[in-house]
Amino acid sequence: MVSLPQDVTIKEVGPRDGLQNEKTxxxxxxKIxxxxxxSESxxxxxxxxxxxxxKWIPQLKDAVEVAKGIDRKNDLTYAALVPNLKGLERAIEADVxxxxxxxxxxxTHNQKNINKSIDETYPVLQEVVDGAKQEGKSVRGYISTVFGCPYEGKIDVNQVMSVCDNLFSMGIDELSIGDTIGVANPVQVHNVLSSMKERFDQNHLALHFHDTRGMALANTYVALEHGFRTFDGSLGGLGGCPYAKGASGNVATDDLVHxxxxxGIETGVNLDxxxxTGLAIEKHLDKPLPSxxxxxxRRM
Structure with a gap:
């Protein structure tokens, strides 16, 4: 039996990564x-x-109001996605x-998602990292389509490593490795993470699995076997990918916690x-969450 971590950190991305793809x-x-x-879970x-x-994500147009309106807890990190210096100004105003x-x-996915080539994206992100650090903020990076792209298919692991190298060289504190369209399988995850561990400190890596084909928990287990201890989740499986037809949301935080x-792995999260919380947000979405x-x- 492989030794598994005794505890893990789950990073909830539902209010952003989940809601941004909801049509309602x-x-x-x-949202608040x-x-x-x-925050109470x-x-x-x-x-x-x-x-x-x-104009790109109307669902999240109230970002500043939401960030300013919540009841903050001192022992909780509140984060937000920031694409450029203009977005950083608003994030600083909101005090994330x-x-x-x-x-x-x-x-291709980078062009569709950001409207820039990969090389054109680096200097824009460097400005954001530098600005955030000057304000005393920690910085997290996301790398999408690590295990597959809706346009290019499988991505060469050397290409993935190159982007990771560049992101870490910017000074980010953590990098989340994304299976954006939910195409990864356990063998592929094993191979990619084996390469990642050789090159990067896995304490600065997180896993961001989507559940399009019902593989997210199986892939999570492989990551646990490799000793990874940080995983992204979205309440109830909220979310998807607007540039990948049929892609479902992140692994459900509740299924992951269960x-x-x-x-026997400690998460610190109360499943009840x-x-x-999931039952409450379902009423606003007017649809059931898929977890x-x-x-x-709902049956009980």
Whole structure:
């Protein structure tokens, strides 16, 4: 039996990565309530929103209002996605704790998502990192399409490593490795993470699995076997990818917490409180959340 971590950190990205892809517009008060309830569940990290231009993501146009309106807890990190210096100004105004930058390992996906080539993206992100650090903020990076791209298929691991190298050289504190369209399988995850561990300190790496094909928990287990201890999750499986038809949301935080708890791995998160929060946000979405835990809760 492989030795698994005794505890892990789950980073909740539902209020940003989840809601940004929901077609039903959620009002500001509902978002604030969602985040406040998540804050009471034992999570140590919540990604609140995104400071991209409102025309790109109308769902998150109230980013500053949401960030300023929540009841903050001192032991919790509140983060937000920031694409450029203009977004950073708003993030600083909102006083987020951590700034997240993002780009793709795939050239085509990067063009579709950011409207820039990979090489054109680096200097823009460097400005954000430098500005955030000057304000005393920690910085997290996201690298998308690590395990596959909707336009280019599988991405060469050397290309992934090159982008990771550049992001770490900017001075980021952590890098989240994304299976953006949910195409990864356990063998592929094993191979990629084996290469990652040889090159980077895995204490500065997180995993961001999507569940399009129901593989996210299996892939999480492989990462646990490799000793990784930080995972992104989205309440109830909220989310998707606007540039990948049919892609579903992140691994559901509630399903992830259930699995880890049953395996004897400490998360610090209260599953009942998570579930109740999911039931509450379902009413605003006017649709059921796709996680197994939420399906079970609706039957009870």
């Amino acid at each position: 517009l959620i009002d500001t008060e509902a 309530s969602l985040i406040n309830q998540l 034992g999570l140590s990290y919540i990604e609140l929103t995104s400071f991209v231009h409102p 704790d951590e700034v997240s930058i993002f780009m793709s390992a795939s050239e 699995m880890l708890t049953e395996m 409180k998570l579930t109740n 197994k835990q939420m399906e079970l809760a």
